[in-house]
Amino acid sequence: MITPFTGDRIVLNDLGFYGYHGLFNEEERLGQRFFIDLQCGVDLSAPGSTDEIGHTVSYADIYDVVKATFEAKRTKLIEALAQNICAALFEAFSDINWVIVRVRKPEAPIAMVRGEAAIELHRVRSD
Template identity: 30%
Template sequence: MKIQSSYIFLRNLRFHAFHGMLPQECITGNDYLVNVRIKFPLSEVFQTDCIADTISYADAYECIRREMEKPSQLLEHVAGRIGRCLIDSYPEVEEVDIEIMKINPPMGADCDGAGVELHLTNGKN
């Protein structure tokens, strides 16, 4: 059996953070949902059942949490930092998909949220 591609994901991570252009967003903050999908070769762990051969969900979460805690004006900047942190922490990462959604954004629209989605590739591979 051969693995064609493999991914690790963290879905619907919830944060209260202070990102945005409006002064009020920097004071009261907003709620966010973050989804991350990491393309990572799992063929070794498929055989070994050893955490050292994969990405720890907890470690990946810590990377995301640290970057979400840092206030930024733009979600694009936050998503880029998350991607950089994951790729720097795990050089074997091939690609990272990051989606950040601001719930109930202050733009006068009736919507679930607004946000960004990035697809990053590791230039080292």
Template identity: 30%
Template sequence: MVRVALQGVRFFAFHGFYPEERVLGNHFIVDVDVEFLQQHHFTNDEIAHTVNYEQLYIIVAKHMKQPRKLLETVVQAIIDELKTTYPFVETIRVGLKKLSPPLPGIVEHSFIEITYHKPDDV
């Protein structure tokens, strides 16, 4: 298995259930990793034989720019686009942290993570 990941990717975005969250915005951190079976030897030095982490960043950034009420919706949209872009990927894991969520106490971050496993019959 090959694993390609980006961790600790920071964004300022406008996700949140409450209207004021979608106006004021907040800081977020995204972790994304994908796993796939190696189909080619990497001695040929071709990016087409792997997952381009620059493309991972572009996909994540695109969805972080689209305000959503639920963090789960953001994460699912990222996963869905990664599945389409890289159909050979076996596992996709995306975690999204909202720093200092608007709660009555001191909370470092809230966290949502979704893991996708490609079905065996695909």
């Protein structure tokens, strides 16, 4: 059994999207930037040995699932957005054993001069 959140992983960081997620009418109407950092637990020993794309999960395909999920449904909470991304990745890729996803919202509607609001979910595939 693979211990969650350890071992091999595919990493995609700083994926930028423009979307309309949020609680407030202005967020729905005007939209804003979001950034997503992602780690997917996948055994990479076969592709490391064979150098064959067919033995791994393509990070381009992972990106496509994240993008489609981000754009598919508006959520009020970035927690729900992150959960939708985790569920979509588990559904699309049976080789992904666990996911860590961080959703960052640099223009969150709070009075900060610099920084960003973010959440991070850690999810393990349920059998």
